[in-house]
Amino acid sequence: MFNKLLQEPYDIILEEQEVWEAPRQPQPFFQLVYVREGRGYHYVNDNRYDYHQGKLFLLSPKDRYHYDIQEKTAFTVIRFTELFITQLKDEVSRLEMCDWMKKTDYIFNNFRAKAGCIFHDTADQDMAHALLGNITREQQLHGKGYQLIIRQSISILLNLIARNLLRSESPDVHENSGQYSVLRMISYLQEHIYHPERLRMHVLAASFNMSVHYLGEYFKKHTGQSIQDYIISYKLKLVEIRLSYSNMRVREIAEELGFTDESYLSRLFKKHRGITPGAHRKQTRKQLPA
Template identity: 30%
Template structure:
C-alpha cells in the first residue's frame, strides 16, 4: 500500500495483466477504476468494467479482473479500526462502524457497479477524486482529510444500501421508514436501539412501541433486531477474516457460543459452517 494509516490504506496500481494481491486483515475495499476496461470476476460471475466504475471487494471473496486495456486502479482499503476514534481526533467515528456493517450485510456480493443511483454515483466520484488529490498531495493534513471524506462516501453507500433494503416494501408511514433506517445504522450501539430511546427519539409512546413496530413490519421489534444482527454476522463470517469471537462481541452477543446458537436456531447453520462453506 502506498498510503498507510492506522485505519485505512490507499494504493494506486496499474495492470496490463491482473496479479494476485495481499489483502489480509481488512474489512473491505473500494475500487475506483481510473482508466482502462475489461471484466470483473467475482466468484466466477463476470461483468464488464469501465473507467470511473466503483466496486466493492469484501476481504474474503474470490475475485479478479480480466484486463482488456491497461487499467489503473485506486484501492481504498478499510479495516475495522477505521471507526475506532483515535486519541487526537476531534470527531468520534465509532458510530459509523454500524454503517460499514450495514453496507457489507446488504451488498449482493456480485461484480459490477456498486452505486445504482446516478446522482449518488456522481457524488462519490467527486469525493474519490478529492481522496486521490490528497493521496497525491501527501501533506500534514492529508490523512485527516481523507478519513473525513471517506465518512461521507460511506454515508452515501449506506443510503444506497438502505434503498435496496426497502425496495418493494410498502411502508406508508414515513416515520416508521426513518425508524428502520435509524435502527439499521445504529444496530451495534445498544444504547440507541432500546425501546425507551427510540420511543423518545421518534415521539412514540413506549407502551405502544411494540404494537406500532409489529403493525408496520409484521414481526416483533426483538426479532427484527436479532435477525438484523444475524444477517450482519453471516456477512462478516463469510466475507471477512474477522474472528467469530470478535464478530459476536461487536454485535452484542454474550459470546461466540451465544451467537452460534442463535445462528443455528434461525438459519440451521453455525458460524464455522458458514465460514468453511464460502
Template identity: 25%
Template sequence: MSKLKQFKSLVIHDYAEESFHLPLHSHTYYELIYIFSGRGEHIVNSIKNNYSQGDVFVLSPNDEHYFDIVDNTHFIFIKFTETYFQDGDLYQSSGIMRISPIDIMRKKILKETKIRLNDVQKVMMKNIMSNIAYYNLKSPSNINSSSIIYTHIFAVFSIIQGAMKNGIDASLNQELDKDSLISFIHQNIYFPEEIRTNELSDQFNISASYFSIWFKRNFGMNLSRYVNNYKIQLIKKRLIANRQSIKEISGEFNFADASHFSKFFKNCTGMSPSEYKRNNHPQNN
C-alpha cells in the same frame, strides 16, 4: 485461495496495471474500489460484472474477488478495518447517513450488481477520489489520522447511499417475499407472458438484473428452469388423469400447438407426452 490481512485501520493504494496482480482472493478488511480508467470484468463471489471508467465496487471481509483486465486499468483501493469508522464520530453525529458505511459494505446486492450513479454523482465521485489519491501521494504517512481523508471517504458513502435512496436500483433496500412471488408464478403458470423476468421484476418493483441473481440464490435454479419444472409437474398429473387430450393440455398451457408442447415435454422428461401417458397409466402399473 489467499486471504489478505491488514492491521492498519486505513490503507490507500493507487496504481494502474495491464493484468491484475492477484489471483482470486479474500480479505480480513473492507475494500472500496474506484475505476479511474480502463475496462474489464470484476468477479465477486462467482458473479461477473463488466467495469469501466467511474465504476465503484465495495467488498466486505470474506468476499472472494479478482479482476480480469481487458484495457490497462487505473484503480484506487481504499482499504479499512471496522475500527476506522468506530473511532470517529462524523458518521454518528452527521444525521445524514441512514445506514452506516459498514452496513453499506456488507450489502449483498452491492456485490452482485454495479452501483449505478447518476451524472452528478459520477462527477462528485471522480473529484473526491482524485482528492484522496492526491492527498495519499503527498502525505501518505498522515492517512490514518487525517480528518480530511475521513471526511472524503464519508462523502463517498453519502453518494453511494444517495444512489440507493434515489431508487436507481430499487432492490438495494429490499428483499422479495418468496411466498408471494411463488404464489404469483403458480397462479399465472398458464400465462407465460406474465411470468417472464421483466414482467416479474416490474410486478415486484425490483430491477431485472437483480431479480435473476436473487431468484437463483434463493431457489438454486434460474426462473426458466423453475417455471418449466412446475409446468411439467402439472402436465404429468393431467396426462396420468387421462381426462384431456394432448391438444387440450397444450392449449391450456398456451403452447403454440401440440407439436411445440410435445417437443417441450420431451426435452424436459426424455419421452413424449404419449409415451409418458402410456407408461404411467394406472392399468399398466
C-alpha cells in the same frame, strides 16, 4: 495485487497492473476499487462486470473476486475495516449530522448487488468521482494535512455510497419512514447497543408501536433471526473489532458492551466463534507484519 496487510482502520493503494495477481493474504475488510484508467472484466461471486475508466466497485470481506485485465489498468483501492465504519458512525452521532452513516453496518453487510452499478444519481456519481480524484492526488502528493483531507473525503464518499445503495434496496428496507421498517429497527438496535435498558422487548415494542409478540415475529420474518440473536451477533462483531484493532482488555470490552462480566463474555464468544477472546486477539495479531 493489493497484497499489503491492513494495519490501520483504512488505507489507500495506488497501483497499475497489466496482469491480475490474486491476493496472497486473506482480505478481511471492505474495498472500494476505483478504475482511473484501463478496461477489462471484474468477476465477483461468479458474476462478470465490464470495467473501464470511472468505474467504482464495492467489495465485502466475504466476496470472491478477480480481474481479467484487457488493457493496462490504474486502480485506486480504498480498504477499510468495520472499525473505520464504527468510528465514522460515532463521529456522525456526536455531531448529529447525516442519518445515512448510521445505517452503514446494515447497508454494507446486507446489500445484495454491490458489485454492479453503485450510483443511481448522476450528481452523486460526479461528486464521487471528484472525491476519488482528490483522494488519489492527496495520497500521491502527501501535502500538509493530507491524512485529514483523505479521511474526510472517504467519509463523504461512503455517505454517498450508503445513500445510493439504500435507494436500490427492496421496498420494505427503502421505506425508512414507515413505522414497521426493518432498517429503522436495525438502526435503533445499533444506535442503542451500549444501553441495554433501551433494548428490552417492551421498550422496543413501545418505540415501534407494536405488540411484543408481533415485533419479534416481524423482525425474524424479515431478517431470519430473532432480535436477541441479532443483538448478540452485533455485539460479538463489535467485540471482534476491539480485539483486532484496539488494546482494550476483555474486561473493559465486557463493561462497555453491557455483558455481565468478563467470564460470561469469554464463554459466549467461544460458543459462537469457537475460540476464546484472547486466542482470537493473538491469532489476529499474528497476521500483521512485525
